[in-house]
Amino acid sequence: MSSHTSEQTDRAAASDPADTGTPEILPLTEPRDGVPLVIDTQAGLVRAAAALAAGTGPAGVDAERASGFRYGQRAFLVQIRREGAGTWLIDPEPFEDLRIIDDALDGVEWILHAASQDLPCLSELGMWPDRLFDTELAARLAGLPRVGLAAVIESLLGLSLAKEHSAADWSQRPLPEPWLRYAALDVEVLTELRDKLAALLDENGKLGIAEEEFEHIRRTPPAEPRIDPWRRTSGLHQLRDRRQLAAVRQMWLEREDLAQRRDVAPGRLIPDSAIIAAARAMPSTVPQLLATKGFHGRAAQKEAPRWIRCIAEAGKLTDLPPLHVSSNAPPPPRVWAEKDPEAAARLQTARPRVTQRAEKLGMPVENLLTPDYLRRIAWRPPAEITPESVAAALADLGARPWQIEQVAAIITVAFLDPDPLPAKGRQDTAAD
Numbered sequence: 562m563s564s565h566t567s568e569q570t571d572r573a574a575a576s577d578p579a580d581t582g583t584p585e586i587l588p589l590t591e592p593r594d595g596v597p598l599v600i601d602t603q604a605g606l607v608r609a610a611a612a613l614a615a616g617t618g619p620a621g622v623d624a625e626r627a628s629g630f631r632y633g634q635r636a637f638l639v640q641i642r643r644e645g646a647g648t649w650l651i652d653p654e655p656f657e658d659l660r661i662i663d664d665a666l667d668g669v670e671w672i673l674h675a676a677s678q679d680l681p682c683l684s685e686l687g688m689w690p691d692r693l694f695d696t697e698l699a700a701r702l703a704g705l706p707r708v709g710l711a712a713v714i715e716s717l718l719g720l721s722l723a724k725e726h727s728a729a730d731w732s733q734r735p736l737p738e739p740w741l742r743y744a745a746l747d748v749e750v751l752t753e754l755r756d757k758l759a760a761l762l763d764e765n766g767k768l769g770i771a772e773e774e775f776e777h778i779r780r781t782p783p784a785e786p787r788i789d790p791w792r793r794t795s796g797l798h799q800l801r802d803r804r805q806l807a808a809v810r811q812m813w814l815e816r817e818d819l820a821q822r823r824d825v826a827p828g829r830l831i832p833d834s835a836i837i838a839a840a841r842a843m844p845s846t847v848p849q850l851l852a853t854k855g856f857h858g859r860a861a862q863k864e865a866p867r868w869i870r871c872i873a874e875a876g877k878l879t880d881l882p883p884l885h886v887s888s889n890a891p892p893p894p895r896v897w898a899e900k901d902p903e904a905a906a907r908l909q910t911a912r913p914r915v916t917q918r919a920e921k922l923g924m925p926v927e928n929l930l931t932p933d934y935l936r937r938i939a940w941r942p943p944a945e946i947t948p949e950s951v952a953a954a955l956a957d958l959g960a961r962p963w964q965i966e967q968v969a970a971i972i973t974v975a976f977l978d979p980d981p982l983p984a985k986g987r988q989d990t991a992a993d
Contacts, residue, residue: 601651616644617645619672622748624636628826630825632821673696696710704924717761774928816830819867837855838855952969
């Protein structure tokens with residue numbers, strides 16, 4: 562297997578992504594310093610911290626989880642690369658936390674791809690950046706057509722990066738050597754990619770926007786636990802009986818507890834579809850449960866008494882969960898024309914204009930303004946519609962200053978003089 566050299570990297574990094582010719586794509590198959598050993602001892606962690614603290618420039622950071630295999634979303638491998646320090650692969654499992662690594666990177670800019678995916682699990686380890694550059698978000702704001710890490714590296718650096726182990730079970734020990742190579746390569750050229758993206762954003766006058774977005778991600782705390790998370794069970798909308806909902810809740814909570822104790826993804830015990838099937842049938846015996854069409858899973862038969870107990874408990878409850886929970890969210894836009902034609906007209910007028918502005922800026926419309934913000938302000942606009950009141954309403958919803966600057970006037974004009982709804986197909990006016 563051939564390795565890439567620094568000369569190859571420099572040549573690829575110097576290629577012009579706007580060149581209409583077909584640039585040579587070089588395979589990125591080996592870390593330039595070889596595949597690092599995994600750090601899993603305190604002495605090794607101290608060495609890693611010292612090396613990273615002595616490095617220069619930003620640090621490329623990544624984390625691998627075991628989604629779909631283990632309970633939760635914790636990191637099972639942390640990868641960090643910094644100029645002068647090399648690449649370090651750290652197994653977090655033997656350690657209480659990785660605060661020593663966080664301290665070593667004090668004041669250092671972190672480069673992550675799709676930072677919102679990795680920051681929560683890094684936070685659990687006591688790691689959080691003082692500065693952030695998100696290459697995935699930067700690619701979106703720059704208007705690149707594909708924003709996956711491999712696609713952006715290929716587009717801007719002329720290097721091909723394989724992603725065949727992205728969905729692997731990273732809780733395995735020992736980790737196979739090909740996986741470690743893959744993990745090291747994920748941070749191999751993040752610094753070069755960051756520089757290319759920053760130059761592209763600066764050239765298009767978007768670097769300030771990107772920096773504002775990066776800081777927003779960095780300052781946003783981890784999400785609060787959901788209320789009634791069992792209501793996210795896939796297929797729940799099929800049920801119209803409150804006692805069946807109670808059965809789903811009891812089984813979901815039992816599955817969650819069992820999954821946490823066994824450290825396994827809940828869906829590997831029984832899938833959501835099995836819970837829905839059992840709740841719909843409401844069997845009273847184990848044979849009836851096992852004969853229920855759609856009830857299956859690794860823990861379906863072995864833990865059948867457990868699931869029957871949950872269903873029996875639901876059958877005895879007097880305080881049943883409501884079919885629907887109250888929400889301050891607007892109704893689905895497809896019903897706006899019937900429920901509030903004026904709101905439908907506001908949304909119908911403002912949305913294409915905001916989309917047009919996003920196209921002019923060369924970025925996805927959802928990055929210019931979160932679609933839910935536009936729906937909310939269209940459904941319940943300020944009492945007096947002015948640029949100032951619209952800007953304040955958007956800020957209250959969470960829009961950033963640069964977004965407000967771009968869209969507040971557009972929305973104001975659209976709300977003050979909305980286009981009339983067409984007589985035909987009003988119910989489809991503002992489809993999701």
